[in-house]
Amino acid sequence: MKIGLYPGCSLEGSSREYLESLQAIAPVLGLELAEVPDWNCCGASAAHSLNHKLALALPARVLALAEQAGMDKLLVPCSACLNRLSTTRAELIKNEALRREIAEVIELSLTCRTRVTDVLSVLAKATANGFSEKIRQPFARRVACYYGCYLTRPVEGAACRRTEDPQEMDALMKLAGADPIPWAFKVECCGAGLSLSRTSSVAELAGRVVEDAALRGAEAIVVACPMCHTNLDLRRSNIEQNLGTRFAMPVLYVTQVLGLALGIDERALGLHRHEVPVRWEKKANHQDTQAPSEVK
């Protein structure tokens, strides 16, 4: 499957392991990723709270470049980028005059022909056939799939269907041999909007997520969004300080879990870059862990 890729800033900076792990598993899954040439910032957070047209023009330029490169489909792993690109596309398709105006601003032709897709959908398709044969080491752990807000919202055109209790990542985890827990914090806010301005709030909000996952015996939290990862992993010391407890529970990207199951080297998956070490005490929770019966 040939597909365009828009990494966005996070995947080249604080979350480079997301990109590394995605690129590591892509060839095994038969994914051919081609980066959008000369891409720019999607404008997330900053632009759309200040200037609506700017907030449209930035993602529109990325869409136009992808179009120019002949990409039918564009994979956007970062949830914030995904939100900006897909809402921009939807709005420009709906409003013909606006599309022409924005095309003029970015000085590129723009038909919005390129479709925008998320990492869970792409992985679901790529693992649909013959994935179990590729598994070297089932990721036999209890995991808490954490979707955050942008994968289920806005509801129209969202990557996941059941807004309040999405299942797409859970299904991927089962394929990798993991045991996803049922829990109520899948789409709770991690506090990303306040990540820089009010870290105390982030510690509180992200803390609730980590606390509940731990309470239910999860051995790892799995995410598909750089902001979620930053708040649950990088801010872990703030969380622990706030709650007065320590949680030895790593936060992995969905691509990293698949990579581990496929037997890819930990370094290639960027596990060493995490703040919370990706390690488990030997077989400590093994009784709770169900055998990977559903690997098929």
Added chain:
Amino acid sequence: MARIGVFICHCGENIGSTVDCAAVAKAAGELPGVVHSVDYKYMCSDPGQSMIKDAIRTQKLTGVVVGACSPRMHEPTFRRACNEAGLNPFLCEMANLREHCSWVHEKLPDTTAKAIDLVRILVEKVKRNKPLSSIKVPVTKRALVLGGGIAGIQAALDIAGAGHEVVLVERSPSIGGHMAQLSETFPTLDCSQCILTPRMVEVAQHPNITLYTYSELESLEGFIGNFKATIRKRARGVDEKLCTGCGVCTQKCPNKKIPSEFNEHLGTRPAIYVPFPQAVPNKPVIDRDRCTYYSKGKCQVCAKMCPTKAIRYDQEDELITIDIGAVVAATGFTIKGTDFFPEYGYGQYPNVITGLQFERLASASGPTLGVIRRPSDNEIPENVVFIACAGSRDSAKRLSYCSKICCMYTAKHAMLYKHKVHEGRAHVFYMDIRAGGKMYDEFVRRAIEEDQVNYIRGRVSRVFERNGKMIVKGVDTLLNGQSIEIEADLVVLATAMTAQPDAEATAQRMKISYDADHFLSEAHPKLRPVEMNTAGIFVAGACQAPKDIPETVAQASAAASKVVGLFSRSELAREPVVATVNRTAPPLFSTCVGCFLCETACPYQAIERDDIRGRDGQLIRQVAKVNQGVCQGCGTCVALCRSKAIDLQGFTNEQVFAELLAV
């Protein structure tokens, strides 16, 4: 020579603000054959009608075209006016300048031009109209009431009480509907069963009511006064004549662990069962999907134990066809289950229940004998959270309407809980309290003030389980939007009231209209609230929209009075829009060649065969003849007739072509 009068109505602002009515009247006045053309603000008003009547008399009009609203709205009005002035009513036609023109276009010269076109079309038609007279049809004075809840029961009793026969059809094994499941009823807290069961018995004993339970309407044919209903009486597996209702079979049935529908799955029932002890009729039904005999071929315990040998495993469904004059649709409602709410756990938590389940917990005849116990461990809950508007008024859940009864029953639930568990704490999350009704607001105040129910204005974002407690996360909008968390033992969702899952199919079977939410659509929301657009079919209860018991009973009585009014006439006048086969008197000649393609085509079996005989009585030819009582005027036969011998009265080929050529 035709002398046509044209009358253009402004319909207040409705037409007048978009269409230049004076210009339309002026243009119409210049059409050939038009001798009189005027416009007026409200043509349907008394002075408007007088203008038409005066013109007919003074101008000696031979035809009238009224350019106004839809003929559905006022054709009867204007035709009556013409009749009063001595003009055959079928020489009056309406050009729809409102729905077909002013309401759907902007104020542009083209809009007025279209209005003129519409009028010209009808002028050309009316020139070719012929005087017709209404067809008289008899009325079968027997009503079909569909649904045996409180709406159907009330309608049936009222019609039967007026001396007419009623056939009451209920699809579950007993009549009683949702009202039989309720514990106490607001705002007086009288016991639901105590007020309902005497009515149920009355239905069973009434000499004018024929009751078919465990039965469904298979098909409905015909028209007002002359319907033919086919009812599928499903096989109970029990000979109702022999069964005495002793209950031995239900006690001895070894398969007792089936979730009880009547108890909203909080209790169990055997495979042969009566839904509840006060059921009418008190005759059991075998649930063939769960009965061991049907799945494994063995058991037959009920047959062995039955003292009157009434068990019939091989009983088959029975189809009963009945002539009916009017129908009351009282097919009821259902509610959303807890599994509809992902944010409240998708139905995975046993201690998150629906309001109807709470009714069963509070009911003396329920699975806990009226003691409030939570389903997970049968403990008495100390902290109960009630969530109003669960699904209702939420367009994101595609349920934008208010379920209307929840504010009241939630107050009642909280009150009942406090009456039974004095130390318990009851919390209600609400959006607004809609307690419009006699003694309703007083009832809610009583819950808040006397029973100290904690009302919190705000929504609940999530309910989940932690350490055996249900964590309810919500917001108090009166406390500055502060988020709050309550550890509850039991959560009761006032889930949205919805149409029956098969409401659409039922409506289509009866050829009646329904809305986007699949509630049945009354003919007019204000002025014809119990009639359907299909003549002879009436509506009562929550199948039309969410409503409470008093409102349902009132509507059922209203529907019954409409039926009784219809039955007070011995015959009805029908529009003469029926097909006719041309015959020239003496009844010898017809262009019909007797191919009888029309007979095959007619969906209503209205084509009969007629002999044309010579003076000597010898058969010359067999030709088609239309039974005008059965014909629905669909025109299929007209399209198929290859010798053009059939025409539709009021819509002849000549008239329709004249209309088309005038465009």
